[in-house]
Amino acid sequence: MDTYFVTGGSGFIGSNFIQLIHESILDANIINLDKLTYAGNPANLSKIENSDRYHFVKGDICDAAIIAKIFDDYKPTFIVNFAAESHVDRSITGPGEFIQTNIVGTYTLLNESLNYYTDLTDEDKKRFRFHHVSTDEVYGSLGDKGYFTEHTSYDPSSPYSASKASSDHLVRAWHRTFGLPVLITNCSNNYGPYQFPEKLIPLMILNCLDGKSLPVYGTGENVRDWLYVEDHCEAILHVVKMGTVGETYNIGGNNEIRNLEIVETICDLLDEIKPCGDGKTYRELITFVKDRPGHDFRYAIDATKIKNELGWYPKHTFKTGIRDTINWYLENDTWWEFIRSGEYRQYYKAQYES
Ligand code: NAD
Ligand code: DAU
Secondary structure (H helix, E strand, O other): OOEEEEEOOOOHHHHHHHHHHHHHOOOOEEEEEEOOOOOOOHHHHHHHOOOOOEEEEEOOOOOHHHHHHHHHHHOOOEEEEOOOOOOHHHHHHOOHHHHHHHHHHHHHHHHHHHHHHHOOOHHHHHHOEEEEEEEHHHHOOEOOOOOEOOOOOOOOOOHHHHHHHHHHHHHHHHHHHHOOOEEEEEEOEEEOOOOOOOOHHHHHHHHHHHOOOEEEEOOOOOEEEEEEHHHHHHHHHHHHHHOOOOOEEEEOOOOEEEHHHHHHHHHHHHHHHOOOOOOOOHHHHEEEEOOOOOOOOEOOEOOHHHHHHHOOOOOOOHHHHHHHHHHHHHHOHHHHHHHHOOHHHHHHHHHHHO
16 A cells, blocks of 8 residues: 655645545545645645544644654655645745755655665565656746756746756755655746636636736737646656656656747637627737736646656646636636635635634
């Protein structure tokens, strides 16, 4: 029986990953350590909250004692580190939390993982993995041509991407210097169910439904490579199970799209599924606003390595994924209304601090 120690599992990708493990590996135990920042929402895991294979611990990855206790209590086979401050715009207005969680937090997890690993039997050492979930933003910005490969030099632009780059370097150092069996994945932009409505796609969907303006930064020409979150979670599982220790794998969706096209697609699909009435179209809400400082122009992933070595490739196209995502937000209004009203923070504060 495998035990997965997941950090940041109450956020967007972590909660999708935990649900995947819970559904697809029927004898797996899952521990979720999450600080429940504004982005952490236990409601993302309401379907499994009463499962005897799922255990939630509210806590910070910067807290060595809590991490040591989890290792001691649950003896995990794998640790998968999702916990991070993840929003680029917030890293520009307030970088401090990004340095603390993304760098100091990863360092603390690495140190405690090494303490645990050192005392494992030879048999358990062979199986243990520290998987670090990272981003393609560490590679900086591309022009019109070219792709990020696992050999592209790091060149981060924002406080967020610089903090993730630092964490990747720490993870590699703990492998090369101390022999901790690590894996790193660098992934492109995710979208799908349970994404916090501050990121481009859910923000635009909810602003359309509210009749609010749709703020497109600059001219909307920036390009991102969009990956459906289920595909990302399956890729991580492939790497945890089959990846070569010490290696990095890029994960991408083969879906390069300009931001303006993303917003227009959302508008057009909503015109079809839930028209705004009065003969108006959602595109009328598009507003061009001041650009993000240091805004990377283009991200594009070459995911050949993970395909050739581990047999993973994305199964969802953007055409089907974006329709499914819009339908998910339409069907789950209680989920996002709970967030938008701010009530979820009060509710869980009372629940976990009593
Ligand atoms: P998210 O912001 O939705 O969730 C982050 C989670 O981490 C939240 O539940 C939050 O409460 C928790 N957390 C934050 N600080 C913590 C701390 N100090 N201790 C414990 N828990 C803490 O993020 P996401 O979009 O799900 O991203 C997850 C990971 O994937 C991040 O490491 C991010 O850098 C990486 N990533 C994200 C994307 C993307 O498109 N969203 C793409 C590539 C990589
Ligand atoms: O590439 C992977 C990264 O993707 C992850 O590491 C990050 O955690 C994740 O947040 C995401 O970063 P981005 O900055 O690319 O995502 P965001 O959704 O914030 O923005 C996507 C693009 O849309 C970007 O070019 C900025 C633009 N944008 C964003 C918002 C929120 C707008 O034009 N208007 C907006 O209101």
